Amino acid sequence: MPSPEPIPGVRGLIIPIGGAEDKVSDRRILRNFADACGGEQARLVVIPTASELDSTGGRYVDVFRHLHVKQVDVLDITERSQAEDLHAVAILERSTGIFFTGGNQLRLSTILGGTAVAQSVRRCNARGAHVAGTSAGAAFVSEHMIAYGREGATPIAGQVTLCPGLGLTNRVIVDQHFRQRDRLGRLMTALAYNPFAIGLGLDEDTAAFIAADNQITVVGAGGITVVDVSDLAYSSMARVSEGEPVQLIGVRLHILTDGATYRLDSREATPGERA
Amino acid sequence: MPSPEPIPGVRGLIIPIGGAEDKVSDRRILRNFADACGGEQARLVVIPTASELDSTGGRYVDVFRHLHVKQVDVLDITERSQAEDLHAVAILERSTGIFFTGGNQLRLSTILGGTAVAQSVRRCNARGAHVAGTSAGAAFVSEHMIAYGREGATPIAGQVTLCPGLGLTNRVIVDQHFRQRDRLGRLMTALAYNPFAIGLGLDEDTAAFIAADNQITVVGAGGITVVDVSDLAYSSMARVSEGEPVQLIGVRLHILTDGATYRLDSREATPGERA
Numbered sequence: 001m002p003s004p005e006p007i008p009g010v011r012g013l014i015i016p017i018g019g020a021e022d023k024v025s026d027r028r029i030l031r032n033f034a035d036a037c038g039g040e041q042a043r044l045v046v047i048p049t050a051s052e053l054d055s056t057g058g059r060y061v062d063v064f065r066h067l068h069v070k071q072v073d074v075l076d077i078t079e080r081s082q083a084e085d086l087h088a089v090a091i092l093e094r095s096t097g098i099f100f101t102g103g104n105q106l107r108l109s110t111i112l113g114g115t116a117v118a119q120s121v122r123r124c125n126a127r128g129a130h131v132a133g134t135s136a137g138a139a140f141v142s143e144h145m146i147a148y149g150r151e152g153a154t155p156i157a158g159q160v161t162l163c164p165g166l167g168l169t170n171r172v173i174v175d176q177h178f179r180q181r182d183r184l185g186r187l188m189t190a191l192a193y194n195p196f197a198i199g200l201g202l203d204e205d206t207a208a209f210i211a212a213d214n215q216i217t218v219v220g221a222g223g224i225t226v227v228d229v230s231d232l233a234y235s236s237m238a239r240v241s242e243g244e245p246v247q248l249i250g251v252r253l254h255i256l257t258d259g260a261t262y263r264l265d266s267r268e269a270t271p272g273e274r275a
Numbered sequence: 276m277p278s279p280e281p282i283p284g285v286r287g288l289i290i291p292i293g294g295a296e297d298k299v300s301d302r303r304i305l306r307n308f309a310d311a312c313g314g315e316q317a318r319l320v321v322i323p324t325a326s327e328l329d330s331t332g333g334r335y336v337d338v339f340r341h342l343h344v345k346q347v348d349v350l351d352i353t354e355r356s357q358a359e360d361l362h363a364v365a366i367l368e369r370s371t372g373i374f375f376t377g378g379n380q381l382r383l384s385t386i387l388g389g390t391a392v393a394q395s396v397r398r399c400n401a402r403g404a405h406v407a408g409t410s411a412g413a414a415f416v417s418e419h420m421i422a423y424g425r426e427g428a429t430p431i432a433g434q435v436t437l438c439p440g441l442g443l444t445n446r447v448i449v450d451q452h453f454r455q456r457d458r459l460g461r462l463m464t465a466l467a468y469n470p471f472a473i474g475l476g477l478d479e480d481t482a483a484f485i486a487a488d489n490q491i492t493v494v495g496a497g498g499i500t501v502v503d504v505s506d507l508a509y510s511s512m513a514r515v516s517e518g519e520p521v522q523l524i525g526v527r528l529h530i531l532t533d534g535a536t537y538r539l540d541s542r543e544a545t546p547g548e549r550a
Contacts, residue, residue: 113468113470143439147433158423161435161436162419162438190438194388
């Protein structure tokens with residue numbers, strides 16, 4: 001049974017989702033998120049800023065209501081001035097869970113970056129509220145966000161553009177729709193710039209539940225490709241020009257599915273019992 | 276008179292330098308750095324990893340010796356395995372100042388990122404050691420580093436590639452050789468992705484001395500262009516495609532010279548007495 005209230009002083013879950021999560025049948029990812037936030041007693045806030053469709057926020061309200069959550073608010077923020085609104089901050093401050101929808105991640109960073117709402121989401125996560133994001137929302141949660149990139153399996157210098165995200169963690173760089181859009185090359189490029197971060201390539205309908213102790217648990221129908229370049233024996237990244245292929249020797253990959261875990265601190269993967 | 280020892284528990288100065296700093300006549304920037312680190316009693320460490328020239332480290336040793344610093348070590352790290360060396364870490368841990376030379380910032384991030392040496396530099400700065408970097412070294416000190424970019428005065432979407440840097444602060448994005456290489460456009464592009472950071476465009480022979488209270492003091496012969504996009508009335512960044520010009524309404528600029536100060540927390544600039 002999940003606790004109905006976050007534990008004070010312990011960072012809440014950070015939950016990037018690879019996009020296209022099941023909203024109609026089992027709804028495993030959204031159900032796990034809602035349960036972690038307190039189930040019926042959860043106080044959820046949906047932020048549909050990434051989307052240009054008016055219907056996106058309401059669609060998630062319906063899904064969470066079907067999962068028996070009684071209180072779901074939508075913060076319909078489409079410009080920076082609205083993200084300074086103290087009423088919006090008050091709604092966030094009493095939430096147990098915050099959900100960023102998909103759309104365009106540059107709408108999230110350009111509209112919310114540095115505002116009172118962004119600062120409040122960071123505070124909420126630090127005090128224990130769980131923060132999930134799907135697709136563009138998944139890209140946004142970490143400190144280093146992929147803004148643009150090209151498709152393909154191998155790394156090309158300059159193939160990917162990173163920019164600052166919300167910054168709930170700087171330990172991972174997230175890419176979404178991973179298998180569906182052939183994004184291994186751009187994720188390896190992003191990591192090769194600076195090997196300190198771990199890459200998480202999230203397939204659709206698949207989520208990484210990142211706990212306060214930096215243990216990740218995989219939930220969903222697809223896989224998570226964990227890319228660890230910390231022990232590269234060789235990298236040509238600093239030698240090649242933009243547009244040239246990058247040589248990398250010693251990339252470590254794990255493909256993890258439902259129930260598997262990965263520890264960001266020790267870089268150890270464990271297969272799940274459900275695997 | 277600067278204190279001969281850093282004050283424990285207070286972050287040391289973070290000093291990005293715009294490149295081509297005076298090394299032969301007045302040497303104002305390097306002298307101010309050496310004095311802050313303890314002058315004759317300073318224990319300096321030069322890290323020439325950005326440079327592919329063997330002579331770069333020795334050149335700075337000579338400059339600092341001319342400035343009467345008795346102890347200057349060079350950590351000649353050219354591959355990742357050397358950056359895990361415990362002897363190198365021991366030298367860093369007793370230093371009062373650390374200096375990153377110029378070269379290629381992707382050599383710094385790809386060779387040092389996530390290693391024991393990078394972690395040690397972060398710890399040293401947190402306990403009070405001062406960390407300076409020139410040109411590539413200046414780009415590296417912050418959490419968000421410009422890896423590549425195109426020249427020109429106006430912003431173009433995708434014109435600049437950011438990647439993770441050393442991460443001593445995430446409050447600024449630094450660009451160097453600023454006036455000399457016409458880089459305002461790429462710095463504005465980098466900031467427009469997420470308006471939370473402040474842009475510092477550093478002319479050559481010009482440095483930003485960033486104190487623990489986030490007050491910046493300008494030292495040197497050129498100017499620092501401070502770019503603040505936090506109050507943008509309009510940004511088209513999330514709407515345009517890569518390669519298209521970006522519309523920004525309400526960018527705030529300050530051009531500051533020697534002795535001027537800027538407070539990152541309140542975003543206030545003050546002209547210097549020497550101006």
